[in-house]
Amino acid sequence: MSLKSSSHPITLIPGDGIGPEVVAAVQAVLAAAEVGITWEVRHAGARVFKNGVASGVLPDTVESIRRTRCALKGPLETPVGFGEKSANVTLRKFFETYGNIRPVRELPGIRTPYSGRGIDFVVVRENVEDLYAGIEYMQTPGVAQGLKIITRKGSEKICRLAFELARAEHRKKVTCATKANILKFTEGLFKRVFEDVSKDYPEIHAEHQIVDNCAHQLVMRPEQFDVLVMTNMNGDILSDLASALIGGLGFAPSANLGDGASIFEAVHGSAPQIAGKDMANPTAILHSSVLMLRHLGEMKAADTVENALLVTLEEGKVLTADMAGGGKEPSGTKAFTAEVIKNLGSAPKSFPRREYQKIKMPKVTRDAVMVTAKDTRPMGVDIFVATAIDPAVLGPSIEKVLTGLPVRLAQISSRGTKVYPNTHDIESDPVDCARLRFKVSTHGETLDDKDIAELLLRVGSQVLWVHVEKLFKYDDQPGFTKDQGED
Numbered sequence: 001m002s003l004k005s006s007s008h009p010i011t012l013i014p015g016d017g018i019g020p021e022v023v024a025a026v027q028a029v030l031a032a033a034e035v036g037i038t039w040e041v042r043h044a045g046a047r048v049f050k051n052g053v054a055s056g057v058l059p060d061t062v063e064s065i066r067r068t069r070c071a072l073k074g075p076l077e078t079p080v081g082f083g084e085k086s087a088n089v090t091l092r093k094f095f096e097t098y099g100n101i102r103p104v105r106e107l108p109g110i111r112t113p114y115s116g117r118g119i120d121f122v123v124v125r126e127n128v129e130d131l132y133a134g135i136e137y138m139q140t141p142g143v144a145q146g147l148k149i150i151t152r153k154g155s156e157k158i159c160r161l162a163f164e165l166a167r168a169e170h171r172k173k174v175t176c177a178t179k180a181n182i183l184k185f186t187e188g189l190f191k192r193v194f195e196d197v198s199k200d201y202p203e204i205h206a207e208h209q210i211v212d213n214c215a216h217q218l219v220m221r222p223e224q225f226d227v228l229v230m231t232n233m234n235g236d237i238l239s240d241l242a243s244a245l246i247g248g249l250g251f252a253p254s255a256n257l258g259d260g261a262s263i264f265e266a267v268h269g270s271a272p273q274i275a276g277k278d279m280a281n282p283t284a285i286l287h288s289s290v291l292m293l294r295h296l297g298e299m300k301a302a303d304t305v306e307n308a309l310l311v312t313l314e315e316g317k318v319l320t321a322d323m324a325g326g327g328k329e330p331s332g333t334k335a336f337t338a339e340v341i342k343n344l345g346s347a348p349k350s351f352p353r354r355e356y357q358k359i360k361m362p363k364v365t366r367d368a369v370m371v372t373a374k375d376t377r378p379m380g381v382d383i384f385v386a387t388a389i390d391p392a393v394l395g396p397s398i399e400k401v402l403t404g405l406p407v408r409l410a411q412i413s414s415r416g417t418k419v420y421p422n423t424h425d426i427e428s429d430p431v432d433c434a435r436l437r438f439k440v441s442t443h444g445e446t447l448d449d450k451d452i453a454e455l456l457l458r459v460g461s462q463v464l465w466v467h468v469e470k471l472f473k474y475d476d477q478p479g480f481t482k483d484q485g486e487d
Contacts, residue, residue: 007036008433009294011064015074015269016046016278018333023074025337026289027280029308032226032341034295035301040064044087045076046270056087062094065261072292073265074285077272088265089134092127097256097263098154099161100125100235101291104125104222104242107251107283108314110323114222114245120354121225122169123242124162125235127153127256132232139466140386141432150186150231152370155193160362161257162229168357173205173226176197177214177234185481190231211238218242243267250322253287255295259361264292278332281320283309286340297358310348313339353361373474378447379441380407382480383459385469388432391420394463398436401458406445407438410487437483439471 012027030037042061049056065071070090078086091097106115114426116170135147162174176194178187190418191208198206209217211234218226218238222245230238232366243252249268256263266284274280284311293302314317318339321330347353387394391412399409412420413435419428438455440447452470459465472479 007038007240008070008298009038009040009068010292011061011068011071012039012041013044013061013071013073013076014041015044015270016077017075017272017275019045019074019076019270021074021275021278021280021333022266022285024280025333026072026285028337029286029305029340029344030289030301033301033304033308033344035298035305040068044073044091045078048087049078055090057090057094065091065263066097069261070292070296071263072263072285072289073263075266075268075270077270081462089132089173090258091263095258095261095263096128097258097261098126098128098157099255099257101165101255101257102239102267103253103287103291104118104239106244106246108310108348109316109319110247110251110313112245112247117223119222119245121222121242122165122171122227122237123235123239124158124165124227124229125239126154126158126190126230126232128232130232131150131360132236133430134367139384139433143386143431145467148183148186148280150189152189152193153364155190156197157362158195159190159197159229160200160364161359162227163204164360164362164417166204166227168200168359169202170355171226173207174201174407175214175225175226175228176206176208177211177238178208179211180208181210185479187197187231214238215241218245233303240267248322249284250281251283251287252289253284255288255291257295257359257361262292262295264288264295279321279330279335280333281322282333282337283313283323294358299356299358302356304344307347308340308343308345310351311343312336314348314350315343346371375473375475377473378470379473379478380410380437380447380471381452381455382469382471383436383438383456385436385459385467386432386464386466386470387434388430389463390430392422392435394434395420397462398459401462402455405455405458406441406451407447407455408441411483412436412440413483413486416483418483424485433466437471 014023036345042064044057044061048058076087104121106119129149129151131146133149137145141144166174176191178191180187180191215238218241241455243249253413254265254267268284290302290306318331318335320336324330395412411418414428417428456465
């Protein structure tokens with residue numbers, strides 16, 4: 001069946017484990033459908049790590065994606081004990097593929113406890129910020145710190161992408177799920193940006209849920225959702241939960257979209273235990289290739305390939321081991337692929353058709369600064385110290401060395417709870433890291449860098465300091481949170 005599409009150069013990363021087998025299935029189906037693609041085969045993952053490339057990604061792989069601006073990737077293994085960051089994360093960072101798209105739709109012939117509920121939504125996950133920025137420190141041998149980075153720009157891009165996806169798929173609602181009730185600055189910023197962006201899409205209903213309630217609702221009544229948008233870690237966790245509603249990771253496609261390059265991949269792992277045994281289920285990566293075709297504007301080709309896959313699942317004549325049940329003899333990857341090719345040109349009987357348009361990628365300023373304050377005023381400094389000294393002893397010893405400095409020791413806290421002065425008689429299990437909060441002594445006074453440098457010297461004469469954060473007011477609003485028990 002010829003679709004007579006124009007030719008698109010695509011970087012193809014076969015991946016590890018079952019990766020080459022499921023990627024070969026995509027190549028066979030698209031070739032049979034005569035979709036115009038020129039594959040540039042490149043490598044990343046386990047064997048690249050083993051060859052001493054710490055990122056797990058070869059330079060010629062990066063150069064290929066820079067040239068093609070589009071990649072289809074098999075699952076990559078992240079070895080334990082060598083290498084640096086995940087090769088998957090490396091690729092997302094290199095190409096700023098900030099938007100992770102995970103469709104979650106009930107599939108014909110795949111029985112789950114939710115069959116018949118009409119599940120049909122999309123998880124839109126921010127893909128490069130949050131705790132996944134990977135900025136971590138050991139403040140002491142027994143206390144670790146990770147920085148949660150949320151930006152106005154990153155939040156606006158992903159929120160706009162969620163609304164643009166809703167428009168492209170004729171969806172009516174976008175739900176933002178955050179932990180803004182606790183993390184009022186980071187998750188709170190994401191929520192506020194979502195609410196601002198929603199005003200530009202008045203035809204789409206916008207709502208907010210606390211993310212733990214969202215997890216509850218996904219299990220109780222998943223059919224209520226249309227588009228879900230979240231920060232990176234929340235989206236990572238809940239998108240995997242969502243895939244379980246429709247059969248598991250073997251059916252979960254994904255797209256990593258950026259302003260330049262985009263990368264399409266199955267969500268599942270490399271499954272080395274079945275690699276080379278003709279047992280792998282290629283459904284997830286076949287569906288990922290459908291997302292890729294739509295991204296390229298090949299809407300007819302995408303529908304044709306998707307319909308052939310759905311007919312194959314619906315008829316259930318040829319299914320891989322993870323799909324076959326009820327005493328049916330499982331088929332292999334190659335036989336399943338051949339059945340999909342046979343069904344090219346057919347359409348499923350039990351799967352409601354959805355009209356798709358190409359997603360209009362949002363335009364957000366390239367300027368580094370998106371938010372400015374009329375007045376920025378340094379009001380103090382937090383100094384983290386490595387110490388096991390009782391706060392009731394540490395506090396007075398620090399206060400003694402502050403003479404002549406324009407600051408006072410406002411409090412000492414441990415893991416976000418004020419422990420000195422312990423005016424509320426708070427019970428706290430001590431650890432060997434504390435935070436000393438210093439504020440300016442006089443209202444209206446500010447703190448300059450020379451004062452902070454001298455303060456560090458004096459604190460360092462009493463205890464080992466390990467980390468410093470300036471405290472600012474922006475337009476008379478504090479840019480820092482209060483501790484539990486802080487007045």
